[in-house]
Amino acid sequence: MHRDVKPARPHVSYGWTAFVLAVGLWGMGAPVPRPPVAGVDGWTQRTWVVMGTYLTVRVRHADSAYAERILDGVIDLVQDLDRRLTLYDPSSELWALNRQAGGPPLPVSEPLWDLLERALAYSRETQGAFDVTIGPIVQTWGFLEGPRRVPSDEAIARARARVGYTKVELDPSRRTVRLTTPGMVLDFGGIAKGYALDRAVELLQQAGLRDALLNFGGEIYAMGTPDGGDRPWTLAVRHPRRPDRVWREFPVRDMAVSTSGDYERFFFQGGRRYSHILSPWTGRPVETDVVSVTVVAPSATEADALSTALFVMGPERAQTLVGADRCRYVLWIRQQGQHLIEDPRSVWPPRPCPSQGSRPSRTPKSNDPSPDIRPQ
Numbered sequence: 001m002h003r004d005v006k007p008a009r010p011h012v013s014y015g016w017t018a019f020v021l022a023v024g025l026w027g028m029g030a031p032v033p034r035p036p037v038a039g040v041d042g043w044t045q046r047t048w049v050v051m052g053t054y055l056t057v058r059v060r061h062a063d064s065a066y067a068e069r070i071l072d073g074v075i076d077l078v079q080d081l082d083r084r085l086t087l088y089d090p091s092s093e094l095w096a097l098n099r100q101a102g103g104p105p106l107p108v109s110e111p112l113w114d115l116l117e118r119a120l121a122y123s124r125e126t127q128g129a130f131d132v133t134i135g136p137i138v139q140t141w142g143f144l145e146g147p148r149r150v151p152s153d154e155a156i157a158r159a160r161a162r163v164g165y166t167k168v169e170l171d172p173s174r175r176t177v178r179l180t181t182p183g184m185v186l187d188f189g190g191i192a193k194g195y196a197l198d199r200a201v202e203l204l205q206q207a208g209l210r211d212a213l214l215n216f217g218g219e220i221y222a223m224g225t226p227d228g229g230d231r232p233w234t235l236a237v238r239h240p241r242r243p244d245r246v247w248r249e250f251p252v253r254d255m256a257v258s259t260s261g262d263y264e265r266f267f268f269q270g271g272r273r274y275s276h277i278l279s280p281w282t283g284r285p286v287e288t289d290v291v292s293v294t295v296v297a298p299s300a301t302e303a304d305a306l307s308t309a310l311f312v313m314g315p316e317r318a319q320t321l322v323g324a325d326r327c328r329y330v331l332w333i334r335q336q337g338q339h340l341i342e343d344p345r346s347v348w349p350p351r352p353c354p355s356q357g358s359r360p361s362r363t364p365k366s367n368d369p370s371p372d373i374r375p376q
């Protein structure tokens with residue numbers, strides 16, 4: 001995971017603001033104006049810094065000691081994923097796998113295998129717009145360890161030659177992974193937070209909890225309802241250029257929300273803005289008038305991967321990937337001259353999905369017969 005996402009950085013405080021908005025809007029426009037208070041109304045909340053950003057989990061259970069124990073379990077789980085997936089620690093599993101690029105296959109743990117299978121399935125579905133092998137391009141632009149800069153055409157070409165999800169070989173019988181080209185770097189920055197959220201939600205459900213709100217650096221999963229009743233959570237899309245402002249509110253229940261935007265991590269050079277979402281095809285930051293894309297989907301892994309992919313694809317090409325029939329909702333915000341507008345190809349607001357149970361729906365795996373991701 002990326003380590004430049006430090007709490008002190010403004011984009012993280014944006015993520016935090018999104019959460020504050022999410023909670024602050026609780027019940028807005030509804031008859032119950034008072035937001036529940038942690039420690040009161042059966043709510044217990046904890047915040048940690050993990051994967052270089054904030055994770056806040058708020059759960060509702062009458063026994064607060066029990067809730068605390070469950071939250072201990074959540075942070076153990078997420079820290080375990082972080083240790084495996086960090087790109088900064090030579091003792092991490094991901095480090096070992098990347099170092100092995102161009103060499104023989106390496107056996108990997110169940111979580112890394114599971115995440116990689118899902119990531120590759122989204123690559124196939126998005127025809128490579130989402131590409132977990134994007135690491136060399138991210139590095140070349142300095143988004144991994146800095147300094148951020150516009151690289152030479154030669155450096156971009158060298159990086160692109162080491163990128164491509166078809167260069168990853170999986171052997172399910174041995175659970176081994178081979179990165180076929182020397183210098184390949186897997187980077188789960190576009191999907192890992194969502195995946196961690198899904199695992200955390202599974203844990204909460206197994207523990208018998210029904211109502212919870214999880215925010216992982218702006219990736220959100222809204223479980224159940226704010227008060228155990230029928231009214232869903234009210235969340236907000238933040239204004240992409242005015243972080244203190246709400247763009248739109250919307251209801252969510254047992255669904256995940258993910259936003260990818262040009263404002264999250266970027267740098268300016270020569271008066272141009274270069275954002276951290278990169279096109280695997282050009283090896284450059286995506287050039288688009290899309291300012292942000294918000295995806296609501298049954299699983300956080302799906303919402304996270306898709307919001308990154310959709311930002312790369314743009315509203316026209318992404319149309320077949322979204323739709324109420326697939327329980328995938330999208331809000332496109334685009335720059336038009338001095339103004340921000342919502343693209344009419346948005347599928348919004350999100351509605352409850354008919355077949356949506358109380359579990360995050362399974363995301364596709366590499367051996368699934370079809371890339372179609374309908375809620376199970």
Ligand code: AMP
Pocket residue numbers: 002129130131132134138143187188189190191259260261264265276277278279280304307308312
């Ligand atoms: P997100 O904020 O979820 O959209 O993820 C952005 C992060 O995903 C970047 O910081 C990179 O680590 C990684 N990334 C950038 N471009 C891509 C891409 N085309 N496919 C997959 N991951 C990407």
Ligand code: MG
Pocket residue numbers: 189190191258260303304305306307308
């Ligand atoms: Mg993402």
